[in-house]
Amino acid sequence: MLLEVRDLRVEFRTRDGIAHAVNGVTYAVDAGETLAVLGESGSGKSVTAQAVMGILDMPPGRITGGRVLFRGTELLTLKEDERRRIRGAAMAMIFQDALSALNPVLTVGDQLGEMFTVHRGMSRRDARAKAVELMDRVRIPAAAQRVRDYPHQFSGGMRQRIMIAMALALEPALVIADEPTTALDVTVQAQVMDLLAELQHEYRMGLILITHDLGVVADVADRIAVMYAGRIVESAPVHDLYKAPAHPYTRGLLDSIPRLDRKGRELYAIKGLPPSLLRIPSGCAFHPRCPMARDVCRTDVPPLYEVNEQRGSACHFWRECLDG
Amino acid sequence: MPEPPQEPPHEPEGAVAGTGMGGGMDLAASEATALERTPHGPDGPGGTVGTGGPGPQDRPRSLWSDAWRDLRRNPVFLLSALVICFLILIAIRPSLIAPGNPLQCDLARAQDGPRPGHPFGYDGQGCDVYTRTVHGARASVTVGVCATLGVAVLGSVLGALAGFFGGVWDSVLSRITDIFFAIPVVLGGLVLLSVVTSNTVWPVVGFIVLLGWPQLSRIARGSVITAKQHDYVQAARALGASNTRILLRHIAPNAVAPVIVVATIALGTYIALEATLSYLGVGLKPPSVSWGIDISAASPYIRNAPHALLWPAGALAITVLAFIMLGDAVRDALDPKLR
Amino acid sequence: MGRYVARRLLQMIPVFFGATMLIFLMVNVMGDPIAGLCGERACDTATAAQLKREFGLDKPLWQQYATYMGNVFTGDFGTAFNGQPVTELMSTAFPVTIRLTIVAIVFELVIGIVLGVVTGLRRGRPVDTTVLLGTLVVISVPTFVTGLLLQLLLGVKWAWIRPSVPPEASFDELVVPGLVLASVSLAYVTRLTRTSIAENRRADYVRTAIAKGLPRRRVVVRHLLRNSLIPVVTFIGTDIGALMGGAIVTERIFNIHGVGYQLYQGILRQNTQTVVGFVTVLVLVFLVANLLVDLLYAVLDPRIRYA
Numbered sequence: 001m002l003l004e005v006r007d008l009r010v011e012f013r014t015r016d017g018i019a020h021a022v023n024g025v026t027y028a029v030d031a032g033e034t035l036a037v038l039g040e041s042g043s044g045k046s047v048t049a050q051a052v053m054g055i056l057d058m059p060p061g062r063i064t065g066g067r068v069l070f071r072g073t074e075l076l077t078l079k080e081d082e083r084r085r086i087r088g089a090a091m092a093m094i095f096q097d098a099l100s101a102l103n104p105v106l107t108v109g110d111q112l113g114e115m116f117t118v119h120r121g122m123s124r125r126d127a128r129a130k131a132v133e134l135m136d137r138v139r140i141p142a143a144a145q146r147v148r149d150y151p152h153q154f155s156g157g158m159r160q161r162i163m164i165a166m167a168l169a170l171e172p173a174l175v176i177a178d179e180p181t182t183a184l185d186v187t188v189q190a191q192v193m194d195l196l197a198e199l200q201h202e203y204r205m206g207l208i209l210i211t212h213d214l215g216v217v218a219d220v221a222d223r224i225a226v227m228y229a230g231r232i233v234e235s236a237p238v239h240d241l242y243k244a245p246a247h248p249y250t251r252g253l254l255d256s257i258p259r260l261d262r263k264g265r266e267l268y269a270i271k272g273l274p275p276s277l278l279r280i281p282s283g284c285a286f287h288p289r290c291p292m293a294r295d296v297c298r299t300d301v302p303p304l305y306e307v308n309e310q311r312g313s314a315c316h317f318w319r320e321c322l323d324g
Numbered sequence: 325m326p327e328p329p330q331e332p333p334h335e336p337e338g339a340v341a342g343t344g345m346g347g348g349m350d351l352a353a354s355e356a357t358a359l360e361r362t363p364h365g366p367d368g369p370g371g372t373v374g375t376g377g378p379g380p381q382d383r384p385r386s387l388w389s390d391a392w393r394d395l396r397r398n399p400v401f402l403l404s405a406l407v408i409c410f411l412i413l414i415a416i417r418p419s420l421i422a423p424g425n426p427l428q429c430d431l432a433r434a435q436d437g438p439r440p441g442h443p444f445g446y447d448g449q450g451c452d453v454y455t456r457t458v459h460g461a462r463a464s465v466t467v468g469v470c471a472t473l474g475v476a477v478l479g480s481v482l483g484a485l486a487g488f489f490g491g492v493w494d495s496v497l498s499r500i501t502d503i504f505f506a507i508p509v510v511l512g513g514l515v516l517l518s519v520v521t522s523n524t525v526w527p528v529v530g531f532i533v534l535l536g537w538p539q540l541s542r543i544a545r546g547s548v549i550t551a552k553q554h555d556y557v558q559a560a561r562a563l564g565a566s567n568t569r570i571l572l573r574h575i576a577p578n579a580v581a582p583v584i585v586v587a588t589i590a591l592g593t594y595i596a597l598e599a600t601l602s603y604l605g606v607g608l609k610p611p612s613v614s615w616g617i618d619i620s621a622a623s624p625y626i627r628n629a630p631h632a633l634l635w636p637a638g639a640l641a642i643t644v645l646a647f648i649m650l651g652d653a654v655r656d657a658l659d660p661k662l663r
Numbered sequence: 664m665g666r667y668v669a670r671r672l673l674q675m676i677p678v679f680f681g682a683t684m685l686i687f688l689m690v691n692v693m694g695d696p697i698a699g700l701c702g703e704r705a706c707d708t709a710t711a712a713q714l715k716r717e718f719g720l721d722k723p724l725w726q727q728y729a730t731y732m733g734n735v736f737t738g739d740f741g742t743a744f745n746g747q748p749v750t751e752l753m754s755t756a757f758p759v760t761i762r763l764t765i766v767a768i769v770f771e772l773v774i775g776i777v778l779g780v781v782t783g784l785r786r787g788r789p790v791d792t793t794v795l796l797g798t799l800v801v802i803s804v805p806t807f808v809t810g811l812l813l814q815l816l817l818g819v820k821w822a823w824i825r826p827s828v829p830p831e832a833s834f835d836e837l838v839v840p841g842l843v844l845a846s847v848s849l850a851y852v853t854r855l856t857r858t859s860i861a862e863n864r865r866a867d868y869v870r871t872a873i874a875k876g877l878p879r880r881r882v883v884v885r886h887l888l889r890n891s892l893i894p895v896v897t898f899i900g901t902d903i904g905a906l907m908g909g910a911i912v913t914e915r916i917f918n919i920h921g922v923g924y925q926l927y928q929g930i931l932r933q934n935t936q937t938v939v940g941f942v943t944v945l946v947l948v949f950l951v952a953n954l955l956v957d958l959l960y961a962v963l964d965p966r967i968r969y970a
Binding site: 053055057084085086087088089092093095097100101102103104105106114115118119150152166 | 865866868870881890965966
């Protein structure tokens with residue numbers, strides 16, 4: 001396994017109390033595989049990724065338990081300097097909003113070249129050449145000229161390409177893409193997603209794709225992990241999950257996608273709102289919003305039941321859910 | 325996908341919008357929305373903005389009640405508020421703690437150190453430093469409060485109108501404020517006040533208002549422009565509300581916070597400015613009793629009788645500090661970004 | 664970029680004339696422009712009338728202003744109370760004040776920024792709280808009190824420095840006065856840098872820099888500092904004018920014969936030409952400094968450059 005996250009727990013100390021952002025997340029990604037982590041904002045999907053990358057703000061954040069194994073090495077106990085050498089080189093991250101994620105006062109050439117000067121000890125001139133090569137790679141027109149431009153001079157799609165180029169600069173084994181297309185126009189989203197998928201395939205990288213958009217997932221992901229209130233509630237190969245969800249939350253998500261064959265009917269919406277991480281409901285965190293909730297859901301936290309070797313569901317009544 | 329509609333595009337994970345768990349976490353997005361929550365009633369369109377927060381446990385909280393909750397627990401705020409209350413009290417009734425006459429001096433005791441009943445000693449004229457220091461509070465507090473009121477009223481009205489109506493008025497006002505900013509304050513004070521022979525505080529107050537208003541008008545203008553762009557103001561406009569109503573009911577309550585903060589801090593600096601002008605001999609003049617005058621009078625013999633300088637200087641510093649810290653605390657409470 | 668500069672230059676013109684006119688008005692309201700021209704005594708009526716005609720003081724105020732400005736642009740700033748041309752006073756006074764201001768700016772840059780960065784990176788820790796409290800105290804104690812106290816301690820009690828600066832006022836003699844002049848601004852620079860660093864520290868691009876695996880030092884210096892210093896540089900630039908104008912207090916305490924001293928003398932002796940002349944130059948300095956800040960801003964922040 002390239003990356004294994006086991007029972008990871010992260011909390012944030014806030015003025016109003018402790019926010020339990022991640023409450024025992026377990027997932028794994030292999031080389032060449034794409035894992036989509038799906039969830040609403042506040043479900044803990046980005047916090048998990050930040051903990052894996054080692055870029056969590058601590059304090060206020062705190063990792064209270066679990067393990068992160070990268071090629072079998074425990075990352076959480078590694079010294080910061082060793083951790084730093086892995087970041088960017090062996091595992092990289094693509095952020096959502098490239099405009100704010102790129103430094104506004106440095107040229108894109110500087111920011112790309114920095115990867116090579118810092119991690120590879122290249123001269124600035126060689127690094128600049130590499131930067132141009134990378135920009136070509138992600139199909140930015142006139143890369144040789146544009147390498148001297150600043151982030152704000154690029155369009156949103158081009159900026160995200162630069163973000164991707166930066167993440168892939170040192171051909172990392174693992175890439176975490178945190179909502180890489182959310183900030184983009186719909187037309188550009190597909191192009192950027194295709195580029196990412198193509199490069200992933202070419203370099204045989206493991207890819208963790210964090211998203212709230214089920215549409216993006218279907219095309220590119222191999223597996224899906226659905227998160228709710230800091231837990232994985234369902235984990236399955238992408239087609240199994242679409243065909244027959246084994247968790248009422250996943251079912252709710254699928255049902256709330258507008259579909260042509262159900263045109264004219266009222267769109268389904270999961271009732272209620274996501275829970276506050278300061279006061280996560282007892283038992284199954286989803287029970288206040290769940291159409292199938294019974295007494296046991298209020299009291300017992302469901303473990304991730306094994307549906308088959310390939311998939312798991314954290315619902316006491318996953319069988320009923322599978323049957324529809 | 326049931327994406328909560330109020331979710332800002334790049335909200336970090338762990339931030340459930342509107343639960344107000346801003347403490348320590350950089351939840352810029354959710355915090356920014358907190359500022360937009362309006363402090364005024366639920367009847368106007370402004371009231372609907374505050375309902376962005378989801379969750380049954382989330383009671384609607386206004387910017388002001390949030391700030392007040394913060395302030396009540398802030399020792400800096402409590403301490404400075406206490407000091408200020410005390411100052412105001414002795415400014416009104418100095419005889420409460422200093423029954424003596426600040427103008428009654430005994431040259432024979434000039435520069436003498438402390439003795440029973442005269443804990444701060446005597447100044448160069450043989451006046452009791454304790455009595456003069458206590459009585460000096462009145463001049464400082466009067467100048468500070470009156471000048472701040474004047475500056476706040478003049479500055480925020482002009483700034484708000486310029487920000488609200490924009491166009492020519494705005495450009496003219498901007499240039500005028502530029503002009504005032506180009507004149508060094510102490511210098512302007514020296515020039516204008518050097519001809520004044522009045523013994524009252526009013527020329528100093530007038531001067532501070534004259535040179536101080538541009539600062540506040542700039543702040544007011546900025547915050548009115550920000551408030552003007554909010555959706556609920558646009559909505560009120562679309563509903564046909566009059567300019568006056570929009571300005572007073574929707575914009576003013578939201579734009580007033582920065583003005584109050586800057587004015588509180590400015591109050592402290594005005595007190596310091598009065599003392600500086602008095603030190604230069606153009607502020608208040610004897611026989612007025614003021615810290616600036618006393619510090620100035622004590623400076624030539626600082627070597628022999630430092631106490632005559634240190635006590636009024638200390639009182640001055642504590643007063644200015646109290647107002648600045650108060651303003652600081654209020655700003656921190658009102659500006660969730662820095663929490 | 665060229666158009667940006669041109670626009671800024673154009674905007675300066677009304678401010679320059681407005682500010683000088685304001686001062687001209689204030690000075691003329693203030694007092695007798697010919698006072699002091701007849702030596703220690705007051706002039707007799709006939710001489711006064713003649714002098715007034717000579718200087719064009721019988722004309723309406725706006726004409727006087729126009730004439731004065733016309734003269735200023737040919738380099739004639741008029742005559743000081745002691746019969747010296749004002750320009751001569753300026754040539755001795757300005758170098759001293761400029762040196763004093765440079766010392767003050769260096770203090771602001773070095774101490775202010777270092778303290779700001781240190782506290783901004785350690786928000787909430789003891790260092791931060793201590794420094795923050797210190798800045799509040801410095802801001803609260805008026806400059807003239809700070810000056811008098813430092814003079815008392817360093818100059819009189821411990822005799823590290825001379826309590827009064829000799830007329831030639833070299834850089835090393837201006838260290839303490841420069842610190843006094845800088846004190847309040849220094850505290851502001853510290854607080855501004857701290858806030859700016861603390862805000863930017865959580866910025867997305869800093870997170871990106873960390874995620875790139877850059878060493879902490881590089882993240883701070885190259886990514887965080889560069890962005891955070893933009894408002895600080897702006898403040899320091901605009902402060903140049905304020906420092907030179909505010910030097911009046913510091914110069915009085917340490918008996919430095921700079922701009923503030925000459926202005927103070929001019930005001931005491933109600934000499935219009937000295938006061939207006941010096942203030943005109945100070946306004947110019949303020950405006951030029953602001954222009955430079957705007958240009959520097961464009962250099963530091965590429966987003967402005969192409970606006």
